[in-house]
Amino acid sequence: MVLRRAEEQTRAEGVRLTPVRRRTLEILLESHRAMGAYEVLEKLAADGYGKQPPVAYRALEFLVEQGFAHRIQRLNAYAACLSPERNHAPVFLICRSCEQVAEADASALRGALQDLAARSEFTPERITVELLGLCARCSAEAAA
Ligand SMILES: [Zn+2]
Ligand SMILES: [Zn+2]
Incomplete structure (x- = not known):
């Protein structure tokens, strides 16, 4: 459901939910806790998306900018957003x-x-x- 919303929203706004961005969101959704960028990177690498840290960081930043994920400062980690409302607090x-x-x-x-x-x-x-x-x-x- 979160994925479908992300697909619709990116399409409506003309930004690209590339395979690596989509997979990154899936990885966050599959985990029920916040994940560090390196943990996400390991999973991306296992799926054949390469081992370059910028790949994971850029995908995570994109998800945060679009409101599909949040950065949890305290844990220096990321979690998928489960709220359907955009720009929420x-x-x-x-x-x-x-x-x-x-x-x-x-x-x-x-x-x-x-x-x-x-x-x-x-x-x-x-x-x-x-x-x-x-x-x-x-x-x-x-x-x-
Ligand atoms: Zn606990
Ligand atoms: Zn949220």
């Missing part, structure tokens, strides 16, 4: 134990952050909120 719930990343909707937060920015006469171009902690499974394990 995602909140990432990052488990510090298993590194699973969940994306939550932060529309309520978005207004508050924009007000806060406006009061400082600041124009935000990107809003990303990262929460670090334990996922349900890891916190249950920690309590056991």
